[in-house]
Amino acid sequence: MRDVYQEQMAALNQALGDMVSEVGAAMAQATQALLQADLELAEKVISDHDSLTEKSAEAEDQAFQLLALQAPVAGDLRSIVSGFQLVSEIDRMGALALHVAKVARRRHPAKVLPEEVAGYFEEMGRLAVELAHDARRVLQDQDYHDALTLMDDDDAMDDLHRHLFTVMMDREWEHGVAAAVDVTLLGRYYERFADHAVLIGRRVVFQATGKTPEELQEVS
Amino acid sequence: MRDVYQEQMAALNQALGDMVSEVGAAMAQATQALLQADLELAEKVISDHDSLTEKSAEAEDQAFQLLALQAPVAGDLRSIVSGFQLVSEIDRMGALALHVAKVARRRHPAKVLPEEVAGYFEEMGRLAVELAHDARRVLQDQDYHDALTLMDDDDAMDDLHRHLFTVMMDREWEHGVAAAVDVTLLGRYYERFADHAVLIGRRVVFQATGKTPEELQEVS
Structure with missing residues (x-):
């Protein structure tokens, strides 16, 4: 029974990992x-999103089977x-990627981003x-050691996110309020995406050790 | 055993309801x-937030006891x-209320909101x-009938949220980019808060009927 459990749990984690690959793409x-x-x-991106919804439902089913059987x-x-x-x-990461794609579609054929912040989003995208x-x-x-490392990795995202606000507020922003609103929301989408990735790390630490990252650090 | 389950499940839902009261307040x-x-x-609001985190942990423990015992x-x-x-x-609703409080604190003693959008936030706050x-x-x-009704109730929030963007973009917005950024983020916090409340409705429908709201409507 224990072997079956471990096999099915590994299959669930595999499926979850595939889903994360998908939202990353x-x-x-x-x-x-x-x-x-x-x-x-x-x-x-918008039409591919349905496939993620299906995979979520499948992964939940896998988890229910583990619980029930x-x-x-x-x-x-x-x-x-x-x-x-x-x-x-x-799911939430997928929804955030979807939001970004929808902003791009809404403003097409115009580019959403003023030139001076495009580089920030290129970098935020790369980090995400x-x-x-x-x-x-x-x-x-x-691997919970890797998971612990992952948890510091959104610092760079947070820095970029903060700088983005500086660009909009402190310099001479000449692109008007509409562009500022788009940039604000988009910045938030990337920052939240990174935050969810980090939460995945936290949960894996907990899965693997039964402790929160903070509890682990107290011990070590 | 069944009675014990139902009693404990009712206690869990009671605890969750109390938590929602708390985030509403x-x-x-x-x-x-x-x-x-x-x-x-x-x-x-900021210091009270710790109590929510504790209650979340307690509710999770209650749920684990239900699963395990x-x-x-x-x-x-x-x-x-x-x-x-x-x-x-x-938890997420609580975090969003916390974000709103932090924006208020950050800009103190200044008011965050230009007069012309204050009414929107008063109404969004009331709806939330x-x-x-x-x-x-x-x-x-x-009561899943009530839950189904709840699910339409964020339409008013979505309308307000949309109008808010119109105010910032279409009229002569004289409050600069910094205020627009604040208003954009705050608007998003309220909209997300409402969205989570609606998701609670969806989950209760599912708890009570084993069906999603859409599946229920197909049947009726």
Whole structure:
């Protein structure tokens, strides 16, 4: 029974990791669509989103089967419940990539971003994709040392996010309020995406050790 | 065993309902702090937030006890898993009320909101508190008819949110980019808060009927 549990749990983590890959790819494409005003790519991200919704439902089913069939013990229960919570995190990341693509579509054929902030979003996009990549690895390898590292990795995102506000507020912003509103919301989408990736790290630490990252650091 | 399950499940839903009351009250106070530049009230929301975090942990423990001790059957499992997901929704609502309070604190003693949008936020605050109130009732009564009604109730919030952008973009906005950035983020916080309240409705429908709201409407 224990072997069956471990096999199915590994399959669930594999599925979750694949979902994170998918939302990472979606964010890469959405960023490209945003930077290049590429309508076709924006549409692709938007239509691909349904497949994520299906995969979420499948992953939840896998987690229910683990709960229902294997009569798991306490530590296993925590891992399975983390599975449900991970599905929510990944769903949310997918929704954020979708939001970025929709902004790109809404403003097409115009570019959303004034030239002076485009570089920030290129970098935020790169970081978002990298965090998703790391989250996938952490999920599939269940390596909590890696997960702990992942948790510091959104500092760079937070820095960029802060600088973005400085650009809009402190310098001579000549692009009007409409562009500022778009940039504000987009910045928030990337920052939230990174935050969810980091939460994946937290949950994996908890799955693997039964402790929060803070509790682990107290011990070490 | 079944009686014990039902008693504990009712206690969990009661606890979740209390948490929603708490985040509703936090949003009411945060809105007041925002509108009146009331630093004391903003600080209160910020310091009260720890109590929500504790209650979340307690609710998760209750849900784990239900999972571990009662060997629940399939339908019950869905309800318990919904319990975990509800904790996440409510946490998020609390975090959004916290964000509002922090914006009020950051700009103190200045008021964050230009006069012409203050009325929007007064109304968005009122709606947010009302949605939290409805979500509490739905949770504690487990009335899925009420839950279905709740799901349409964020339309008014979405309308206000859209109008807010119109005010910033279409009229002569004289308050500069910094105010626009604040208003954009705040608008998003209220809209998201409402969205989470509605998701609580969805989850209660699912808890009570085993069906999504859409599936229910197909049947009727």
